[in-house]
Amino acid sequence: MQKIIIIGAGPVGLLLAHYLLSRRDYQVEIYERRLDPRLAEQSNQRTFPIALQSRGLNAIDQILGLKVALAKKGVWSQGVLIYSKQGQPRRINRKMPSLLIDRNQLNLVLLEHLLEKHSRDLVKVKFDCSCVDINLESQEAILQSNNGERFTTKYDRLVGADGVGSQVREVLSARSDIQCQYDFIPDVYKSLHVPRIAPDQTVELAGNCLHTSTLGKGIRLVMAPQPDDWLHGTLIFSPDNNPLENCTTDEAVLAYFQENIPFIKPMMRLEDAAVLRQRPVSKIMTVKCDRMHVCDRILLVGDAVHAVSPSIGQGCNASLQDVQVFAQCLDRYEDKWEEALPAFTAKRLSDVHALRELSDYTFPRSKPMMLEFIFRLTVGKKLRPWFPLLTNPLPMELIMESELPYSEVLKQSQGWINRVKESMQN
Incomplete structure (x- = not known):
């Protein structure tokens, strides 16, 4: 033995x-x-x-x-909800659920x-x-x-x-x-925890989807539901563009989220903002x-x-x-x-x-490519049965909805990866 x-x-x-x-x-x-x-x-x-x-x-x-x-x-998560400042969130369903x-x-x-x-x-x-x-x-x-x-x-x-x-x-x-x-990756992050159900019980976010929002200037929020009716996630941003840097009080942090990320507004309490403000900025190697x-x-x-x-x-x-x-x-x-x-x-x-x-290069950083990314994930999937050559799957789709080896995913999506690289260099 x-x-x-x-x-x-x-x-x-x-x-x-x-x-x-x-x-x-x-x-x-x-x-x-x-x-x-x-x-x-x-x-x-x-x-x-x-x-x-x-x-x-x-x-x-x-x-x-x-x-x-x-x-x-x-x-079990069945998909992703993408939020903007206005309008209804866009939902992207996944064929393969995630835990x-x-x-x-x-x-x-x-x-x-x-x-x-x-x-x-x-x-x-x-x-x-x-x-x-x-x-x-x-x-x-x-x-x-x-x-x-x-x-x-x-x-x-x-x-x-x-x-x-x-x-x-x-x-x-x-x-x-x-x-x-x-x-080190070019982004840094802060961890965030908020209730999934508003304290006054008037709003409840879906318990079977990831919740995401892109604020521009490289700022993103990703929140995942957990069994105890909390959302666990991260606020991601570039080191030279910390959106909370000038928020010197808990009230200022709360106001930032209420103004810029409306879907979190009913959920976030002052104590959640206080914990977030005290959290250190983390880097990833x-x-x-x-x-x-x-x-x-x-x-x-x-x-x-x-x-x-x-x-x-x-x-x-x-x-x-x-x-x-x-x-x-x-x-x-x-x-x-x-x-x-x-x-x-x-x-x-x-x-x-x-x-x-x-x-490193699946998610674009330029605004035009991010708009194309969201369009292809939502509308492009619906058009694919009729226009397969014009709506090739993005690497994110191949990763999430197939079991292809990563090397094969990269091979099939090399064109998109090269475009993202180029946009980042520019």
């Missing part, structure tokens, strides 16, 4: 543990720098929403009972399901513990508890699933075992690596190896799909990691590199 150490107890690390333990040939130890989510107060559970689509859901569905358990903590779920709830279900299903002889999860170094020659991970205590544990195989700030990746990169590129494994013993998955912009909602979906693709490689090579690891890199790398391109 092989001992697998997984660094990172986020969604991808926990799902990989599910897959490995279902093969009955592995003992798994998971180490996570964050605190145990089971010990957090419920009031502190809200983080940010994740939209699980077909790629992520297919990976989850391979573990018996997991999808059903997650559905109880999320909301909207808070990231902490996703993690909690994966963790509890894992520990309920497998004995402590086979799986151990230790929180409040970081990986500080790896000795590849002796096959040892050096770990440190947040109280400063260091200890060493041996492994047969090691997995870096520790997110965009991956220590595993940094160790490998410092040794020149892997080449990585780091960037992207990661692009030249491989997803090192030698025959170390695997990198998820944001640790391909963190992308969240603009098209595929970061978590792609990470979960990594697990399914790697399991297919283990099937093919009968759990011989020395063959499965290079096969995984060969099969997966082109898709995750294509995803970065799609994430």
